[in-house]
Amino acid sequence: MPKVLISDKMDPQAAKIFRERGVEVDEITGKTPDELKAMIGQYDGLAIRSSTKVTKEILEHATNLKVVGRAGIGVDNVDIPAASAKGVVVMNTPFGNSITTAEHAIALMFALARQLPEADASTQAGKWEKNRFMGVELTSKTLGLIGAGNIGSIVADRARGLKMKVVAFDPFLTPERAVEMGVEKVTLDELLARADFITLHTPLTDQTRNILSAENLAKTKKGVRIINCARGGLIDEAALKAGLDSGHIGGAALDVFVTEPAKESPLFGTPNFVSTPHLGASTTEAQVNVAIQVAEQMADFLVSGGVTNALNMPSLSAEEAPKLKPYMALAEKLGSLVGQLSTGAIDRISVHTEGAAAELNQKPITSAVLAGFLGTQTATVNMVNAPLLARDRGVEVREIRSEREGDYHTLVRVSVRTADGERSVAGTLFGDQAPRLVELFGIKVEADLVGSMLYVVNEDAPGFIGRLGTALGEAGVNIGTFHLGRRQAGGEAVLLLSVDEPVTAELLARVKALPGVRTAMGLSF
Numbered sequence: 434m435p436k437v438l439i440s441d442k443m444d445p446q447a448a449k450i451f452r453e454r455g456v457e458v459d460e461i462t463g464k465t466p467d468e469l470k471a472m473i474g475q476y477d478g479l480a481i482r483s484s485t486k487v488t489k490e491i492l493e494h495a496t497n498l499k500v501v502g503r504a505g506i507g508v509d510n511v512d513i514p515a516a517s518a519k520g521v522v523v524m525n526t527p528f529g530n531s532i533t534t535a536e537h538a539i540a541l542m543f544a545l546a547r548q549l550p551e552a553d554a555s556t557q558a559g560k561w562e563k564n565r566f567m568g569v570e571l572t573s574k575t576l577g578l579i580g581a582g583n584i585g586s587i588v589a590d591r592a593r594g595l596k597m598k599v600v601a602f603d604p605f606l607t608p609e610r611a612v613e614m615g616v617e618k619v620t621l622d623e624l625l626a627r628a629d630f631i632t633l634h635t636p637l638t639d640q641t642r643n644i645l646s647a648e649n650l651a652k653t654k655k656g657v658r659i660i661n662c663a664r665g666g667l668i669d670e671a672a673l674k675a676g677l678d679s680g681h682i683g684g685a686a687l688d689v690f691v692t693e694p695a696k697e698s699p700l701f702g703t704p705n706f707v708s709t710p711h712l713g714a715s716t717t718e719a720q721v722n723v724a725i726q727v728a729e730q731m732a733d734f735l736v737s738g739g740v741t742n743a744l745n746m747p748s749l750s751a752e753e754a755p756k757l758k759p760y761m762a763l764a765e766k767l768g769s770l771v772g773q774l775s776t777g778a779i780d781r782i783s784v785h786t787e788g789a790a791a792e793l794n795q796k797p798i799t800s801a802v803l804a805g806f807l808g809t810q811t812a813t814v815n816m817v818n819a820p821l822l823a824r825d826r827g828v829e830v831r832e833i834r835s836e837r838e839g840d841y842h843t844l845v846r847v848s849v850r851t852a853d854g855e856r857s858v859a860g861t862l863f864g865d866q867a868p869r870l871v872e873l874f875g876i877k878v879e880a881d882l883v884g885s886m887l888y889v890v891n892e893d894a895p896g897f898i899g900r901l902g903t904a905l906g907e908a909g910v911n912i913g914t915f916h917l918g919r920r921q922a923g924g925e926a927v928l929l930l931s932v933d934e935p936v937t938a939e940l941l942a943r944v945k946a947l948p949g950v951r952t953a954m955g956l957s958f
């Protein structure tokens with residue numbers, strides 16, 4: 434039974450779903466990195482929010498880990514390249530908390546417009562400072578939206594409901610989508626010059642870091658009010674403080690900070706500054722949503738191989754997974770076969786699907802071929818890290834589909850190119866389930882690739898099979914299955930035998946010494 438650790442505070446629905454789906458679960462929150470390192474080795478899955486930092490060091494100790502699930506959107510707390518290199522799938526729940534976060538941005542916009550936190554503190558202090566708190570209306574004001582994705586588009590919708598004019602800067606926003614959202618697509622400079630309120634909804638990337646830098650803040654309208662419910666680091670906090678102090682910036686509300694938890698900041702205590710402790714996603718509804726989603730996604734993956742919302746692997750629905758499973762087994766065996774039989778550097782692998790196989794999601798099939806192929810060279814490869822490893826090794830990967838059936842109703846062909854040219858192997862599924870090799874370097878064969886196998890290339894001549902059988906018998910090796918193919922009578926022939934023991938160097942020497950043998954190799958699947 435797979436075992437999952439929930440290491441951050443999460444709605445109880447998550448643990449309930451894991452248990453219902455046959456996944457054992459421990460809920461242990463608040464552990465230090467060292468404590469997590471010591472315990473992570475026993476888990477197949479790790480469910481987190483933002484507190485747990487899934488670093489390279491933690492991953493090094495995660496000997497059984499297959500999946501990290503983030504109950505939320507941002508995955509800045511997960512070292513995705515390190516997870517990918519280790520073959521660990523990283524998933525998030527990209528929609529479960531979007532409405533809640535958008536509402537928080539709107540709440541902070543109102544808080545700034547009417548100085549609600551300061552008015553509240555003053556009133557509760559018994560001051561009744563009616564004349565001190567003069568607000569502004571939102572109606573007819575211009576809201577500058579930086580980032581018009583899931584959350585940004587909900588903010589735009591709510592702002593339009595408040596009769597605001599919305600201008601948006603997002604390099605990936607199409608003109609059609611801008612029209613659909615009812616926003617005006619503008620450049621960043623135009624947004625800075627026109628907006629009365631600016632709200633940020635982008636991830637933190639090299640392009641967005643300090644997108645509100647001192648220079649850009651200086652381009653804003655005097656009195657602008659700024660809201661950040663996305664990520665710390667999008668605004669230069671020192672420049673923001675200077676802008677608030679000078680009065681150029683009329684107000685700022687931050688839910689997120691460069692350093693979190695933000696227990697101290699030069700911004701604290703600044704007039705017209707409002708802050709919340711990364712509460713964007715903190716509503717009952719959002720937390721139930723993300724907890725359910727993350728548990729369902731992780732359980733799907735651990736129990737049936739379905740992949741949803743993975744950031745480092747192609748998606749594979751729970752319905753697709755059982756259909757693809759036998760293909761992935763076939764693809765992995767074919768990849769492993771070409772890996773074991775190839776000598777010399779391979780610079781290209783092509784995965785060609787024909788018939789029924791061509792109608793399926795190709796990415797998992799290709800990843801399985803690469804995992805099988807690279808598994809012959811390195812121990813720590815799986816479908817997650819195989820495409821990266823192939824790229825790192827300079828192997829070009831091609832996918833070709835032909836929906837028309839050939840000799841078989843479904844076929845996967847794997848071709849590898851080396852300095853000596855291109856060679857291929859092909860396989861099908863018998864009864865849509867059982868992987869079978871049907872072609873080996875241009876020779877028709879029909880073989881189960883299973884366990885220890887002996888591969889022999891010989892000259893097709895009478896008496897050879899008898900001599901080989903005798904040699905194996907004398908070596909005390911029992912033959913399980915025997916598969917034969919030849920290019921033409923009297924030409925090159927191929928033998929694939931499954932044997933009950935691993936093929937030893939001594940056995941290979943005996944076989945190679947037989948007259949007519951061109952090559953002999955041990956294979957294992």
Ligand SMILES: NC(=O)C1=CN([C@@H]2O[C@H](COP(=O)(O)OP(=O)(O)OC[C@H]3O[C@@H](n4cnc5c(N)ncnc54)[C@H](O)[C@@H]3O)[C@@H](O)[C@H]2O)C=CC1
Nearest residue numbers: 506507580581582583584603605634635636662663713714
């Ligand atoms: N405060 C909180 O508790 C929460 C914060 N978030 C954060 O909110 C942010 C936005 O989340 P979503 O809307 O779901 O993401 P999303 O991926 O749907 O949207 C992000 C948008 O940013 C745009 N973008 C990327 N680079 C840009 C650039 N250089 N300039 C302008 N726009 C750019 C993208 O094109 C995309 O449209 C994320 O950073 C996420 O982590 C999300 C949930 C809760």
Ligand SMILES: O=C(O)CCC(=O)C(=O)O
Nearest residue numbers: 482483504505506507714
């Ligand atoms: O889980 C949380 O409270 C933070 C949510 C968040 O920042 C996100 O989903 O990106």
